[in-house]
Amino acid sequence: QVLLQESGPGLVKPSETLSLTCNVSGASISTYFWTWIRQPAGKGLEWIGRVYNNDILNYNPSLKSRVTMSVDTSRNQFSLRLISVTAADTAIYYCARDGGDFWGQGTLVTVSS
Amino acid sequence: QSVLTQAPSASGTPGQRVTISCSGSTSNIGNNFVYWYQQLPGTAPRLLIHRNHQRPSGVPDRISGSKADTSASLAISGLRAEDEADYYCAVWDDRLRGWVFGGGTKLTVL
Numbered sequence: 001q002v003l004l005q006e007s008g009p010g011l012v013k014p015s016e017t018l019s020l021t022c023n024v025s026g027a028s029i030s031t032y033f034w035t036w037i038r039q040p041a042g043k044g045l046e047w048i049g050r051v052y053n054n055d056i057l058n059y060n061p062s063l064k065s066r067v068t069m070s071v072d073t074s075r076n077q078f079s080l081r082l083i084s085v086t087a088a089d090t091a092i093y094y095c096a097r098d099g100g101d102f103w104g105q106g107t108l109v110t111v112s113s
Numbered sequence: 114q115s116v117l118t119q120a121p122s123a124s125g126t127p128g129q130r131v132t133i134s135c136s137g138s139t140s141n142i143g144n145n146f147v148y149w150y151q152q153l154p155g156t157a158p159r160l161l162i163h164r165n166h167q168r169p170s171g172v173p174d175r176i177s178g179s180k181a182d183t184s185a186s187l188a189i190s191g192l193r194a195e196d197e198a199d200y201y202c203a204v205w206d207d208r209l210r211g212w213v214f215g216g217g218t219k220l221t222v223l
Contacts, residue, residue: 047212058211103157
């Protein structure tokens with residue numbers, strides 16, 4: 001059984017950086033693509049990007065200028081950084097294995113001063 | 114506006130068969146596998162269908178997926194109250210070089 005757990009601040013100030021980490025257990029972080037997806041309240045799912053071993057990175061074109069993803073193989077976790085956040089970035093952020101067979105429970109990030 | 118088009122809502126009565134559609138283009142559905150997710154209120158999405166029609170273990174066979182050209186469908190037969198949820202299609206888009214989601218369909222069991 002593959003388990004994913006998101007962690008990070010639930011409140012970020014406008015113009016600052018959102019940083020989240022996803023801890024993975026039950027699967028090697030080096031073997032798969034790993035994905036971040038977000039969902040604003042009452043809205044649909046938005047793919048943010050995916051990472052494979054820090055070698056392959058694909059980002060949503062609409063967020064590409066602000067997003068960085070990375071993998072920490074020693075800790076079996078991967079991370080998301082989103083710079084220059086605004087209220088429009090307020091959402092539940094999910095980490096998942098690429099293809100969506102395993103998801104974290106999601107973490108709410110609110111952008112507010 | 115989503116790259117993939119889904120009707121915002123669908124409904125059916127218990128026991129009925131309901132179909133949810135997802136329309137795309139040659140750069141996504143026309144050339145790649147389609148995935149379907151169910152999202153119950155307050156929970157993370159759950160994979161229902163992968164590679165157009167494959168069911169992960171634990172997904173009942175009354176749920177099925179299909180694809181034709183640039184459209185895909187999710188069918189739920191023997192509708193139950195527990196099927197009331199939001200349903201999303203997703204596929205890799207070759208032009209955008211990323212995953213794209215449909216806007217979601219809210220299924221109501223009357």
